[in-house]
Amino acid sequence: MKNLRNQTLLGIIATLLFTYCSPQKTEEVEEVIETKTPTLTLLWETADSLMTNESVLFDAESGTIYVSNIIGQDPLGKDGEGSIAIISKEGKILNPAWVTGLNAPKGMAISNGKLYVTDIDEFVEIDIASAKIANKWKVEGAQFLNDVAAHNGTVYFTDMNTGKVHAYSDGAISTISEGNESINGIAIGEDGTIYGLDASGLKKWNSDGTTSIVNAEVTGGDGLVILGDGNYIASRWVGEIWFANDSTQTLMIDTKAAESNTADIGYNAGEKIIYVPTFFKNKVAAYKLDY
Template sequence: MKPKYLLIILFVFGQIFSGYAQKIVEVWRTGPTLKTPESVLFDANSQRIYVANINGAPTDKDGNGFISILNTDGSIQTEKWVEGMNAPKGMAIYNGKLYVSDIDNLIEIDIAKAEITNRYPSAEAIFLNDVAACKNGMIFVSDNRAGRIHLLTNGTLSVWLEGDDYLGTNGLYTENGKLYAGSEVIKEIDIKTKGEKIIQTGCQGIDGLDKDEHGNFVFSNWVGRIFYLKEGNLTKMWDSTAEKLNTADLDYAKGLNLLLVPTFYNNQVVDYRIEQ
């Protein structure tokens, strides 16, 4: 093969694969001032970043947990905005309320009042984790150790789906009448019919699950990996497993086009920009 044709072929292949070579670049970090941050959530309406601080062991009912508020530059606006939780984890916002999972309860916080207004217990819950809210007010909560997805309806938290194939299911995301549930795979679940299909395998244990401004999935593995999923192509953008730096329940701030990642035992939130 002539050298010029080889160069052309290499160029074409380079163009094809460069479309999937996403990487992340750090923008800011809080510094180790938080207390076991497990989850972050950007509120575009208020331009606030909520952080769920376990402040202890993930299963201890010690009353140490609290929610912090960060500014969009990473500075701490309020360290202990709302207290009185045990081990808060996943969060979602609906109709002026912040919903937070807390071991075997779903906590409801009135954002304007900055106070807990309801606690929804579940006798079946073992380890409530991520939370996702639909536009119609349905609030879903994963229970990865029990293999269940719970639903808050009419003031009651009850089991919506369960089974052995839901063991390890953590990250949740809702969109257009679908619930996406992440574990070793990503499942797309029709909310009306509960019909499901697997849209991605080889995910290695999803913690946080979200989409970016292009409609592509970005997700984390708690042990220290961040992935980008575009058109069926999975790119590992980050791996800190060797350093034992966790990447917990991330959030993609669409209004800012930035990726927010809590580092759990490293006690920081790190903000990244995804470069295509």
């Protein structure tokens, strides 16, 4: 009996050793990474009394939303009817004529307590605290000044007809780039890199002044937003809003059938909301960005 018990014990030990020392079969689990398609969901629209609104600017510091209104039908009309309006984050028109006396105001940017606006061939400085036009500069050779962006005290703006990018700093205006066909939207990265939208697509300026194409598919863009991590949002005036990077592009909004334009968009980064000026539809639409 003793020998039998010893043999049984040795058998159990041998079985356990074989089990633990033998190669184990493992199941390979393939990791599936899903790429989320970015979307825009309509939140609200203002009343349709922001006549020929071309640009929207969200001020993250104050929460104010500015809207530039051409008022007339002519984006080059020097009629003195243009204005800047203020709307709330809920889509209420708080002041339809916060600043008046402009012609056909378009792009806007804020720097050092001033709101800077392009107005056909003039660069306009508005003192935000007093809501008064502080300065106007006639830009030499300008034909169709358009989008505006600011970074570290310098304000950049484009001329769609001449293909130039201008910069304003310390009371002086200079030209920093030429030959950009139909240049419109402009935005500045946190590191100071300039990005723009023209006939060649979404491009960026290198440190030596040359340009590189980021995305060649989204051409003729109007408003430009830098999301970070190599992602961007670009609007086309005809009624399109695109999500783009250096390898792909996704059409998120197409309002061409409704004849609703998508001009120079604004962005509330904290809440991921895109503000869309609809131009001839005379209202601003707000969309929640999910990506």
